[in-house]
Amino acid sequence: MRYKKSKELFVKGSKHMVGAVNSPVRAFNTVGGNPIFIEKGKGAYLTDVDGNKYVDYVLSYGPMLLGHANEQVKTEVKLALEDSFSFGASTEKEIELAELICSAFPNMDKVRMVNSGTEAVMSAIRLARAYTGKNQIIKFAGCYHGHADMLLVAAGSGLVTGSLPGSKGVPKDTVSNTLIANFNDIESVKKIISNNNNIAGIIVEPVAGNMGCVLPKDDFLVELRKIASENGILLIIDEVMTGFRDSFGGAQKAFGVEADITCLGKVIGGGFPVGAYGAREEIMQMVAPLGDMYQAGTLSGNPIAMTAGISMLKQLKEENVYEKTNQYVNKLSNFMLDSAKKHHIDITVNTFGSMITPFFTSQPVTNFDEAKASDQTKFTKFFWSLMNNGIYIAPSPFEAWFVSSKHGNKELDLTYKAIDKAFSGLS
Numbered sequence: 001m002r003y004k005k006s007k008e009l010f011v012k013g014s015k016h017m018v019g020a021v022n023s024p025v026r027a028f029n030t031v032g033g034n035p036i037f038i039e040k041g042k043g044a045y046l047t048d049v050d051g052n053k054y055v056d057y058v059l060s061y062g063p064m065l066l067g068h069a070n071e072q073v074k075t076e077v078k079l080a081l082e083d084s085f086s087f088g089a090s091t092e093k094e095i096e097l098a099e100l101i102c103s104a105f106p107n108m109d110k111v112r113m114v115n116s117g118t119e120a121v122m123s124a125i126r127l128a129r130a131y132t133g134k135n136q137i138i139k140f141a142g143c144y145h146g147h148a149d150m151l152l153v154a155a156g157s158g159l160v161t162g163s164l165p166g167s168k169g170v171p172k173d174t175v176s177n178t179l180i181a182n183f184n185d186i187e188s189v190k191k192i193i194s195n196n197n198n199i200a201g202i203i204v205e206p207v208a209g210n211m212g213c214v215l216p217k218d219d220f221l222v223e224l225r226k227i228a229s230e231n232g233i234l235l236i237i238d239e240v241m242t243g244f245r246d247s248f249g250g251a252q253k254a255f256g257v258e259a260d261i262t263c264l265g266k267v268i269g270g271g272f273p274v275g276a277y278g279a280r281e282e283i284m285q286m287v288a289p290l291g292d293m294y295q296a297g298t299l300s301g302n303p304i305a306m307t308a309g310i311s312m313l314k315q316l317k318e319e320n321v322y323e324k325t326n327q328y329v330n331k332l333s334n335f336m337l338d339s340a341k342k343h344h345i346d347i348t349v350n351t352f353g354s355m356i357t358p359f360f361t362s363q364p365v366t367n368f369d370e371a372k373a374s375d376q377t378k379f380t381k382f383f384w385s386l387m388n389n390g391i392y393i394a395p396s397p398f399e400a401w402f403v404s405s406k407h408g409n410k411e412l413d414l415t416y417k418a419i420d421k422a423f424s425g426l427s
């Protein structure tokens with residue numbers, strides 16, 4: 001592969017952009033070298049500015065579940081553009097997307113659209129505090145919930161990859177109400193609850209995706225639900241990544257739990273900036289204009305973004321997308337394990353729906369410490385071998401790979417070949 005033009009753009013972009021990226025996870029700090037610049041995408045493929053073609057497993061970090069440049073989304077967005085781009089007043093489309101979302105989640109009578117997952121979570125926390133009249137929040141090490149100040153502690157991929165313990169510029173006071181528990185460790189939650197009496201909410205990624213894909217153990221989520229209810233604490237389930245990932249619904253459905261407040265993002269915007277938070281009636285009543293918890297947005301419920309979201313969700317509902325993506329991930333997982341065994345490489349593969357992460361370790365990965373114990377030097381070599389063989393994954397061992405409905409047998413074969421080659425180069 002030649003990366004000539006990407007290298008030129010990186011130099012050019014570094015002048016007026018920070019690190020030539022608008023989000024740090026796109027930088028190649030962990031794996032070295034400079035990021036590729038993308039020219040276009042279609043279906044399961046990306047083409048970079050040097051004309052290299054890749055099978056894309058980043059999929060914009062999750063939103064592009066129907067692959068790139070989905071025809072139906074494209075057609076509907078083009079039509080919608082004719083009627084202008086933003087009004088600052090309500091449109092029927094917002095109702096349609098709200099109906100689709102509420103139909104897919106338990107305990108969600110009302111939903112508020114925002115512009116990103118970060119905003120959704122930030123608002124959900126404000127809402128939990130408003131509803132309970134309490135201030136503290138329990139979060140889990142390695143879970144990422146966007147970049148709001150109070151949540152930038154022990155926050156997973158982007159921060160681990162940059163080796164930052166948290167972030168500069170976050171006042172101690174702001175995070176003093178954030179209490180950190182360990183994912184899959186219900187005792188660590190109980191301990192925090194017994195030592196604190198001002199807890200408004202527990203926020204969790206039901207399947208962690210920001211320390212790589214890490215599944216909840218047996219009844220971890222059910223237990224969390226129980227403890228939260230018993231102690232008058234709201235359970236905030238952050239489904240920004242897991243929402244509409246393994247079925248037309250969320251991880252709540254897969255694991256038999258119900259959130260008090262659910263956060264969404266990524267898939268629901270079909271590639272446009274949309275986030276959302278929703279809850280049952282009595283909680284959402286707190287939100288302005290019905291209640292006294294203020295939260296607003298000039299572009300919230302943007303008609304173009306709503307159009308893309310509706311088109312996306314309708315297709316997910318009507319077509320047999322999940323059977324296909326989930327099967328693809330199972331095959332990929334089995335192949336990775338077999339090929340690793342053949343080349344005497346230690347790996348553990350975690351999957352949820354259309355998400356998959358191989359960790360270079362012989363041990364199970366059930367929390368942040370175990371994820372961090374995987375071999376990152378091996379990952380770097382693996383990453384570059386895949387890149388050079390036309391497979392694009394996130395430049396961090398702590399991210400999930402995403403699969404779209406456009407990934408099929410041909411892409412699977414290309415991926416198998418590249419993985420086998422990469423593993424053979426590692427052994």
Ligand SMILES: *Cc1c(COP(=O)(O)O)cnc(C)c1O
Pocket residue numbers: 115116117118119121144145146147205209210238239240241242265266275
């Ligand atoms: C991506 C993500 C966020 C943040 O969403 P943005 O749209 O990037 O602000 C929050 N929570 C989870 C679980 C995520 O995966």
